[in-house]
Amino acid sequence: MSADCVFCRIVAGDAEASFVWRDAQTVAFMDLRQFSPGHTLVVPVKHVPDIFALDDETGAALMSTVTRVAAAVRAAVGAEGINIWQSNGEGAGQEVFHLHVHVLPRRTDDGLLRVYPSSPGHPSRAELDKQAEAVRGVLEAG
Numbered sequence: 001m002s003a004d005c006v007f008c009r010i011v012a013g014d015a016e017a018s019f020v021w022r023d024a025q026t027v028a029f030m031d032l033r034q035f036s037p038g039h040t041l042v043v044p045v046k047h048v049p050d051i052f053a054l055d056d057e058t059g060a061a062l063m064s065t066v067t068r069v070a071a072a073v074r075a076a077v078g079a080e081g082i083n084i085w086q087s088n089g090e091g092a093g094q095e096v097f098h099l100h101v102h103v104l105p106r107r108t109d110d111g112l113l114r115v116y117p118s119s120p121g122h123p124s125r126a127e128l129d130k131q132a133e134a135v136r137g138v139l140e141a142g
Contacts, residue, residue, distance in 0.1 A: 010043075028041065040102075084103060085102045086102065
């Protein structure tokens with residue numbers, strides 16, 4: 001737990017939240033900023049600042065809760081779709097440095113979360129292979 005982390009305070013019961021799920025490793029509660037009804041956050045109980053500090057066991061529990069909550073949110077609000085997103089670091093727009101996954105109900109043409117500001121490029125197969133080789137090299141090095 002981190003005393004200066006709002007999500008740790010929520011997990012500990014020291015800050016208000018509207019909970020939808022709690023188990024030994026994860027909690028889920030309504031996001032205070034609601035673009036659409038049902039926007040829920042899923043967080044690990046223990047303080048994990050971002051995905052780079054996430055261990056496999058907690059990650060598996062987190063993803064299990066995310067899938068369960070996503071199905072419940074979709075059914076509860078009649079969503080046409082669900083976005084699952086998670087940001088890491090200031091460059092990605094992370095605002096609370098306790099790992100959290102957004103479960104966001106969507107409607108066709110609601111205009112939210114346009115992923116690309118313009119049409120994305122289509123690199124050549126050679127460029128894609130080069131990128132894959134770089135990532136694979138890091139993975140293989142451990």
